[in-house]
Amino acid sequence: MGANTVKEYDVIVIGGGVIGCSIAYELAKQHKKVAVVEQGEISSGASRAAAGILGAQAEVDEEGPLLQFALSSRKLFKTRVNELRELTGIDAELIEKGVLKVATTEDGFEELKRKFNTYKKWDPSVEWLTTSELKKRETMLSSTIKGGIFLPNDGQLNAFKYTKALAYGTAVYGGNLYEHCHVSQIIEENGSVKGVITSQGTFAASSVVVTTGAWTSKLLPYVTEKNVYPVKGECMLFKSNKPLLQRTIYTPEAFYIVPKAGGKLLVGATRTPHTFDRAVTFGGMSKLFEKAKELIPELSHSVFLKSWTGLRPQTDDGWPYLGESPYMKGCFLAYGHYRNGILLSAKTGELMRDLINGTQPKERFFNAFSPERAYSLKGG
Numbered sequence: 001m002g003a004n005t006v007k008e009y010d011v012i013v014i015g016g017g018v019i020g021c022s023i024a025y026e027l028a029k030q031h032k033k034v035a036v037v038e039q040g041e042i043s044s045g046a047s048r049a050a051a052g053i054l055g056a057q058a059e060v061d062e063e064g065p066l067l068q069f070a071l072s073s074r075k076l077f078k079t080r081v082n083e084l085r086e087l088t089g090i091d092a093e094l095i096e097k098g099v100l101k102v103a104t105t106e107d108g109f110e111e112l113k114r115k116f117n118t119y120k121k122w123d124p125s126v127e128w129l130t131t132s133e134l135k136k137r138e139t140m141l142s143s144t145i146k147g148g149i150f151l152p153n154d155g156q157l158n159a160f161k162y163t164k165a166l167a168y169g170t171a172v173y174g175g176n177l178y179e180h181c182h183v184s185q186i187i188e189e190n191g192s193v194k195g196v197i198t199s200q201g202t203f204a205a206s207s208v209v210v211t212t213g214a215w216t217s218k219l220l221p222y223v224t225e226k227n228v229y230p231v232k233g234e235c236m237l238f239k240s241n242k243p244l245l246q247r248t249i250y251t252p253e254a255f256y257i258v259p260k261a262g263g264k265l266l267v268g269a270t271r272t273p274h275t276f277d278r279a280v281t282f283g284g285m286s287k288l289f290e291k292a293k294e295l296i297p298e299l300s301h302s303v304f305l306k307s308w309t310g311l312r313p314q315t316d317d318g319w320p321y322l323g324e325s326p327y328m329k330g331c332f333l334a335y336g337h338y339r340n341g342i343l344l345s346a347k348t349g350e351l352m353r354d355l356i357n358g359t360q361p362k363e364r365f366f367n368a369f370s371p372e373r374a375y376s377l378k379g380g
Contacts, residue, residue: 005202017043017341025173043167046311053256053342061115070344099155099248112252125152137246141249320340
């Protein structure tokens with residue numbers, strides 16, 4: 001690597017989604033010389049497609065490390081969003097009105113009933129609501145809903161603006177952002193990272209962070225599509241001339257309706273695993289619209305604005321991978337957050353910052369997400 005042609009950094013982050021930008025932001029705040037390398041545009045992948053639900057309890061309803069991770073990350077957002085607004089002028093539109101997790105079927109109703117005590121254990125302010133009580137909170141909800149749980153501390157934000165704010169914040173602290181920059185190889189010498197080869201030249205660094213989501217197996221030869229794979233999700237956006245919803249509605253089947261600024265309602269999401277196809281399908285849209293109308297009949301009078309897809313990175317056991325690669329010193333992995341990338345991003349940034357700086361994170365749940373578990377699953 002010739003000295004005149006190589007850009008030198010402390011840390012190179014591969015991937016400009018919310019996970020990569022969160023890690024880069026935390027490192028840049030500590031005056032690390034950081035580069036974010038993104039093959040498309042910043043926040044152009046799953047982060048742009050995301051609904052932005054901060055559903056630590058709506059999404060994660062089983063006790064264990066993932067719930068602990070989610071709860072610890074959720075509590076960071078108010079401070080983080082305010083900090084980024086002051087720093088960059090970008091308002092990520094954080095809404096803290098809670099989430100209503102509702103059931104439209106008997107099976108869903110029984111599932112919520114079974115899990116209510118778990119919700120209550122972790123958050124005493126959680127409430128069980130009957131159909132009539134739900135309609136008092138959200139008058140446009142259908143009377144066919146069986147019941148539900150109010151999760152007052154879950155919330156939502158604008159995922160695209162939040163990711164952009166993290167990226168711009170990184171730049172304010174001196175980091176560099178490279179868009180339309182494809183990484184073809186991570187450079188290794190004697191088992192340690194030395195940098196990356198990209199379409200915009202060679203970058204040198206002693207630490208590289210891989211946050212490439214569903215595409216990770218295309219970059220790292222020891223990561224297979226068994227370890228991480230894409231799950232296509234289709235979403236729709238509507239606009240209503242009258243207020244239909246104040247809070248996010250979420251079902252046990254992971255269907256949701258999220259109220260956004262300007263009277264807009266985001267409806268999602270379908271689930272098609274093991275495909276990189278981004279096409280929006282008639283079947284997917286029909287399914288979403290029928291489910292949305294079942295929850296809020298008045299939605300049928302709203303104006304359809306647009307539809308899109310996102311490719312969410314799922315793992316074989318449903319948990320993300322966080323840690324240093326066992327195959328390459330200085331190569332750090334942070335991928336596989338599936339539907340919870342936005343929610344888990346804040347804490348992921350802090351955990352990976354500490355690890356890259358040579359400090360083992362003190363959170364006891366952290367080791368549960370070690371990349372080591374993937375290789376034991378493969379038997380090697």
